[in-house]
Amino acid sequence: MKDLRRGSGRRPSIWSEAIRSLELLYITAKRFSDSSLSDEVLKALIHDIEQAMGVRSGTICLGQVGDRQAFRLASTSPVDIERQISGGGDCSRCLGNGETHTFKVDCEGGECVNVFSTAIRDQQQQYGVLLVEFNVEQELEEWQQRLLETVASHIAMAINLSQRVSQNRMLSLLEERSVIARELHDSLAQSLSYLKIQVSRLEKAVSEEQAKDDLLLISGVLRSALNGAYRQLRELLTTFRLRMSEAGLGAALDETVREYRERGGLEIELIDRIANCRFSPNAEIHVIQIIREALSNVIRHANATRALVKIECDMDGIVTILVEDDGVGIGIDEEGDMMQHYGLPIMQERANWLGAELMINEPESGGTRVLLSFSIADSDHTLSHENLIQKISYE
Structure with missing residues (x-):
């Protein structure tokens, strides 16, 4: 694979830049279409970026402008570099003001790196940032920066879709719970109320020593109601188990x-x-x-x-x-x-x-x-x- 860094003496042609951009965007879209959003998929995507652009490593964090603490969704960065980037837990310089920017990380006792940060956002909101680390003597070219911004927008779409799927699952759960509550109220709850009334009738008939035929009539109504309640219970169980x-x-x-x-x-x-x-x-x-x-x-x-x-x-x-x-x-x-x-x-x-x-x-x-x-x-x-x-x- 060609070295994309300036100073290598092998600056790629415009055609080569377009090919590399299309390849990375195709791989990005394919990863998100073939699999759900996960740590493994995002790490694989970061490795794709590293191979396509000749950068060191990358990180995807969730957070918005003004947050001091972000959540690291996926990363291929060494732990010591991550600590230096976050500045001891302060993520504000990574998140910045929501615009694409580059900053330098001074690593004590180690090699310093530059960090390119671009927002992961769609038209509605910012979800986080895509961070890419590269050597201090390296400079990302304009086409590389535009490509990273496009990849970040694909990540934003994947996160948005994942959130919508989660919301739809919650919606389905709440919707079905509402109907189940109505079914319980309009079946077993009403049946039990009806049975309670019949028991009161039976107690009154017994206390007044009514005729045996009257007692048997009420008993028959009770039996019929109990059979109906049991049938409703079986129907409800069948309904709840439906998949x-x-x-x-x-x-x-x-x-x-x-x-x-x-x-x-x-x-x-x-x-x-x-x-x-x-x-x-x-x-x-x-x-x-x-x-x-x-x-x-x-x-x-x-x-x-x-x-x-x-x-x-x-x-x-x-x-x-x-x-x-x-x-x-x-x-x-x-x-x-x-x-x-x-x-x-x-x-x-x-x-x-x-x-x-x-x-x-x-x-x-x-x-x-x-x-x-x-x-x-x-x-x-x-x-x-x-x-x-x-x-x-x-x-």
Whole structure:
């Protein structure tokens, strides 16, 4: 590899400079696209800089202008050099005023070095600095400085992307926790309240020595409510254990339909016309949960022999989901068994997360029809979604 230092007598041509710049930028982009941001990847990048530019070593630190203490994200510098650069823990001269600058490190009992510092930042903020050490008799040429500034901007983009991924994971967690809390409130919590009322009825009937038939009637209601609560618990456990595989929404739909087909012993037809539409992980979870809740209602309440699940996505990203059956339709029995229909508010909340329109009705041909429609482009920008983002930011 050619020596890029001035004074070597072999100043590279403009063409050679362009080739070296493109090679380093290509390697930088490839490292960040192939792997997540890590100490190993960043150290490998620093080694790439050393080989391409003939410098001694480098360091990537996180910090902003005005900070006295930065965090060393990755480094190939010897420990004694790092201590001299930081000035005993004061990182202000490395961070500077946010502009590219060079300073000299006076090393006691060792070789002195020059340090080139350029900010790692994007249009929004500065994340830190890229430090490159080179010999005092060496001077970085203009093209080398511009190249280092460009590499620093690539590092900033990688850090920004990493932070966004982390934020999205936190958002998904908070979003699902909110729905889980609602499901617990609208299922088990309400079921327990209902059971408590029935126990009070039973105690009153016993204390008043009512007829045996009356006691058995209340006991039957209690047993039915307990069975319903236990069924809801099993449904919740299944819901909480749900995982979306790398195969995507289509595979999850196949698995869900197969599960409910076996569980309910009825014919369920699946028409999957997702085509090449790309759903976000949050949207996939909400879609599959709404379909599961609709099929669960078909099995528990509809007394149906056939059901249809149809999902379509057109070229504009408009998703339409249809779940219908040939059962008895929507109805609440004489006991006012409200617990049987708690899935409907939960389905509506999930639809709200998607910014979707949810309609549940009884067609003239009979049965029940659940129709959901939303735009993929808007599914991650609903009011509920933005409120969670603000909550993360405030915390």
